[in-house]
Amino acid sequence: MQDQTTAGTLFGAMRANPPLVQCITNFVAMNIAANVMLAAGASPAMVHAEEEAAEFAAISAALTINIGTLSAEWLVGMLSAAQSARQAGRPWVLDPVAHYATAFRRRAVAQLLDLQPTVIRGNASEIIALAGGISHGQGVDSRDPVELAEQSARQLAERHGCVVAVTGVTDFVTDGHKARRIEGGSPLMPQVTALGCSLTCLVGAFVATAPDNPFDATAAALAVFAVAGEQAGTVADGPGSFSWRFLDALAALDAEALTAKARIMLA
Numbered sequence: 564m565q566d567q568t569t570a571g572t573l574f575g576a577m578r579a580n581p582p583l584v585q586c587i588t589n590f591v592a593m594n595i596a597a598n599v600m601l602a603a604g605a606s607p608a609m610v611h612a613e614e615e616a617a618e619f620a621a622i623s624a625a626l627t628i629n630i631g632t633l634s635a636e637w638l639v640g641m642l643s644a645a646q647s648a649r650q651a652g653r654p655w656v657l658d659p660v661a662h663y664a665t666a667f668r669r670r671a672v673a674q675l676l677d678l679q680p681t682v683i684r685g686n687a688s689e690i691i692a693l694a695g696g697i698s699h700g701q702g703v704d705s706r707d708p709v710e711l712a713e714q715s716a717r718q719l720a721e722r723h724g725c726v727v728a729v730t731g732v733t734d735f736v737t738d739g740h741k742a743r744r745i746e747g748g749s750p751l752m753p754q755v756t757a758l759g760c761s762l763t764c765l766v767g768a769f770v771a772t773a774p775d776n777p778f779d780a781t782a783a784a785l786a787v788f789a790v791a792g793e794q795a796g797t798v799a800d801g802p803g804s805f806s807w808r809f810l811d812a813l814a815a816l817d818a819e820a821l822t823a824k825a826r827i828m829l830a
């Protein structure tokens with residue numbers, strides 16, 4: 564029950580003081596991720612240009628970087644923003660979308676990892692490949708179960724001194740020592756594009772709220788998605804209505820309901 568209470572408390576604190584989160588995400592995710600952040604109670608800003616990304620990171624409470632639709636220009640902005648966040652002592656979250664697919668992405672992720680993300684959030688195929696394992700991912704879509712990525716996540720967390728979250732049917736989060744599984748969500752979630760990217764932004768909002776406790780902050784963000792996703796899934800007719808019902812469920816969720824409904828298990 565302690566983890567559920569912590570998640571509820573962090574959610575309440577985040578909503579009471581909406582953090583400014585700089586989200587460098589992809590063209591597909593930008594709109595849905597901003598709406599997810601607003602519904603959850605955070606304050607997102609999609610700022611990526613190389614001319615201003617670093618300056619903006621210095622005034623943001625957290626930064627999130629997602630390489631979904633990477634270009635050379637965007638990569639310059641990402642690297643300078645991550646450097647700036649580090650210098651300012653702010654947490655930052657990496658979403659290594661399909662990093663295994665091309666040499667350009669692999670190089671970009673290696674450069675970003677050198678800048679020590681606070682949290683890495685990916686699907687199972689991304690996390691397995693990032694730890695050096697053989698994954699079956701196809702483009703941005705996972706083709707591996709979360710259970711197979713758990714050991715990779717623990718290795719990555721130890722190697723990079725960060726929190727690693729793997730999402731899928733049951734999510735997994737670890738800091739290399741402790742670990743939790745978060746149950747919930749809906750099979751409709753992977754049918755709607757960019758919900759994982761949106762979750763990465765929400766992890767940014769939670770680590771902004773609890774920068775000294777990225778493990779519990781990440782678990783809380785995963786629990787918010789698990790509870791809202793499960794609620795939306797029970798009433799949705801398909802991916803279209805799931806999309807708006809999920810936003811409504813997020814907006815209606817509060818700290819008490821999260822504490823009562825979150826299923827965060829020791830792993």
Ligand SMILES: Nc1ncnc2c1ncn2[C@@H]1O[C@H](COP(=O)(O)OP(=O)(O)OP(=O)(O)O)[C@@H](O)[C@H]1O
Nearest residue numbers: 686730731732748749750752756757758759760788
């Ligand atoms: N089959 C499933 N059942 C329940 N929840 C799921 C399922 N698949 C994914 N989710 C949930 O969907 C959310 C997004 O996770 P997912 O692993 O699909 O991210 P992703 O592959 O990075 O997505 P994208 O790249 O489209 O943004 C998480 O909250 C996760 O728990």
Ligand SMILES: Cc1ncsc1CCO
Nearest residue numbers: 589591631632660703757
């Ligand atoms: C579909 C898609 N293509 C690049 S990024 C993205 C969003 C899901 O990761």
Ligand SMILES: [Mg+2]
Nearest residue numbers: 660686759760
């Ligand atoms: Mg993804």
